[in-house]
Amino acid sequence: xxxxxxxxxxxxxxxxxxxxxxxxxxxxxxxxxxxxxxxxxxxxxxxxxxxxxxxxxxxxxxxxxxxxxxxxxxxxxxxxxxxxxxxxxxxxxxxxxxxxxxxxxxxxxxxxxxxxxxxxxxxxxxxxxxxxxxxxxxxxxxxxxxxxxxxxxxxxxxxxxxxxxxxxxxxxxxxxxxxxxxxxxxxxxxxxxxxxxxxxxxxxxxxxxxxxxxxxxxxxxxxxxxxxxxxxxxxxxxxxxxxxxxxxxxxxxxxxxxxxxxxxxxxxxxxxxxxxxxxxxxxxxxxxxxxxxxxxxxxxxxxxxxxxxxxxxxxxxxxxxxxxxxxxxxxxxxxxxxxxxxxxxxxxxxxxxxxxxxxxxxxxxxxxxxxxx
Numbered sequence: 557x558x559x560x561x562x563x564x565x566x567x568x569x570x571x572x573x574x575x576x577x578x579x580x581x582x583x584x585x586x587x588x589x590x591x592x593x594x595x596x597x598x599x600x601x602x603x604x605x606x607x608x609x610x611x612x613x614x615x616x617x618x619x620x621x622x623x624x625x626x627x628x629x630x631x632x633x634x635x636x637x638x639x640x641x642x643x644x645x646x647x648x649x650x651x652x653x654x655x656x657x658x659x660x661x662x663x664x665x666x667x668x669x670x671x672x673x674x675x676x677x678x679x680x681x682x683x684x685x686x687x688x689x690x691x692x693x694x695x696x697x698x699x700x701x702x703x704x705x706x707x708x709x710x711x712x713x714x715x716x717x718x719x720x721x722x723x724x725x726x727x728x729x730x731x732x733x734x735x736x737x738x739x740x741x742x743x744x745x746x747x748x749x750x751x752x753x754x755x756x757x758x759x760x761x762x763x764x765x766x767x768x769x770x771x772x773x774x775x776x777x778x779x780x781x782x783x784x785x786x787x788x789x790x791x792x793x794x795x796x797x798x799x800x801x802x803x804x805x806x807x808x809x810x811x812x813x814x815x816x817x818x819x820x821x822x823x824x825x826x827x828x829x830x831x832x833x834x835x836x837x838x839x840x841x842x843x844x845x846x847x848x849x850x851x852x853x854x855x856x857x858x859x860x861x862x863x864x865x866x867x868x869x870x871x872x873x874x875x876x877x878x879x880x881x882x883x884x885x886x887x888x889x890x891x892x893x894x895x896x897x898x899x900x901x902x903x904x905x906x907x908x909x910x911x912x913x914x915x916x917x918x919x920x921x922x923x924x925x926x927x928x929x
Contacts (some may be wrong), residue, residue, distance in 0.1 A: 693888020
């Protein structure tokens with residue numbers, strides 16, 4: 557199973573939903589970066605369940621433990637291992653359906669590929685795996701922060717309700733992480749209605765990274781937007797993605813879609829912050845289509861391990877809308893990609909500087925030989 561992401565800033569998540577713990581190992585974190593549990597905990601608290609009636613009521617403190625790679629409040633340059641123990645596991649909720657496949661979940665495909673029967677809470681395919689991503693993302697943010705990079709994610713659509721205004725600060729106070737104060741109550745009504753009917757609802761999360769320097773990204777196959785797409789779609793509930801104006805560009809002419817460049821900068825940002833797969837210095841803007849939570853209390857049709865038709869009602873504790881908890885995960889994945897690209901850029905700059913110095917030294921040696929001759 558692919559559990560490793562990144563080339564220079566590399567993360568490897570581990571753990572299952574109802575196992576002893578979940579976590580991550582981060583390799584490539586430079587030394588002397590200020591870091592402690594409180595910094596990581598801040599983002600984990602934004603992702604954790606049990607914080608409102610609009611998310612899973614599972615009561616997990618998600619308290620992070622730094623096992624290695626940090627001493628006296630600073631990173632050592634060695635791998636950083638982070639652990640979060642599972643405290644509120646109720647595997648009994650899944651006993652009645654452990655031989656049936658939950659529609660919308662990975663139970664069926666995991667069984668076909670690995671021969672693994674449905675695991676309590678989804679096992680490795682559970683959204684709980686994202687704890688490790690968010691913890692690693694906090695490290696990436698610590699690396700990016702001194703460079704002026706700020707990443708924000710928030711809900712801009714739930715069901716049919718669309719945010720007309722964007723206020724990232726308000727989003728941090730809203731249980732659905734809605735960015736529009738005028739739309740928040742209507743979004744809440746949509747989620748409450750779905751929950752009362754034993755159902756769930758999807759939405760759209762927008763992610764913006766401001767302060768990203770130009771020049772990040774590596775054409776052709778490692779374009780910055782290509783890697784970001786990989787990162788975002790690797791989040792389980794994300795089923796669609798667009799950059800900048802995205803699908804809206806399909807209805808425009810080139811004269812409308814192009815971002816004019818002036819001596820004062822770009823006049824628009826339809827491209828979403830990249831050109832040719834390389835960051836342009838504009839904010840990176842992308843939107844994620846988040847599907848409704850697959851675990852619902854409504855009766856659904858499925859099959860069992862023997863291929864026989866069954867009906868299923870999924871018990872347990874689940875989110876009626878995933879958007880508010882997807883947002884911090886999306887921020888983390890953005891941070892991981894940018895940190896990786898930043899370290900790659902620094903490595904390339906170091907190599908180019910070494911070549912420049914070697915050439916300069918070679919020219920000096922040639923001049924000395926010429927003088928001697």
